[in-house]
Amino acid sequence: MPNEKDSARLCPDRDTCAGQAEYFLEKGVGQVIITRGGKGCYWSDGSRCQTFPAEKFDVIDTTGAADAFASALAVLLAKGMEIREAIRRATIAAGFSTTKWGTPESLIDWDTLEFLSSARK
Numbered sequence: 574m575p576n577e578k579d580s581a582r583l584c585p586d587r588d589t590c591a592g593q594a595e596y597f598l599e600k601g602v603g604q605v606i607i608t609r610g611g612k613g614c615y616w617s618d619g620s621r622c623q624t625f626p627a628e629k630f631d632v633i634d635t636t637g638a639a640d641a642f643a644s645a646l647a648v649l650l651a652k653g654m655e656i657r658e659a660i661r662r663a664t665i666a667a668g669f670s671t672t673k674w675g676t677p678e679s680l681i682d683w684d685t686l687e688f689l690s691s692a693r694k
Contacts, residue, residue, distance in 0.1 A: 574643060576608045604616065611632075613627040614664065616660055618656075631672060633671060633672055636679075637675070637676030642667035646660065661690070662686060665681075665686060665689050
C-alpha cells in the first residue's frame with residue numbers, strides 16, 4: 574500500500590497508478606492500493622481495478638490521514654469485509670481524520686464510521 578510518491582519512485586518507468594499497480598502485481602503482490610492523498614486511492618487485484626475518490630470533509634489537518642486509512646482498512650478486512658467496501662469505508666475514516674488537529678485525537682471510532690458509511694452510500 575504505497576502512497577503515490579513512493580509508488581512513482583519505485584516504478585519510475587510507469588507513469589500511471591494502473592501501470593504502477595501492474596508492476597507490483599507482476600512481482601507477486603496479490604492486491605495493490607496506491608493512496609493518493611486528497612485524490613483518494615487506486616486499487617487493483619490484477620483482474621479488477623477501481624479508483625476511489627477521497628471523501629469530502631472540511632480539512633483542518635492532514636497529519637495521520639494515511640494512518641487512519643490503513644488502520645481502518647486493516648480492521649475492516651479483519652472483520653471479513655469485502656475489499657472494495659472496506660476501502661470505501663477507510664476513505665471515510667481518512668477524510669474524517671482531517672477534521673481535527675493531531676493524529677490520535679482525529680481517529681474515527683467504530684460507531685461514527687458506521688454512521689458515516691451508511692450516510693455516504
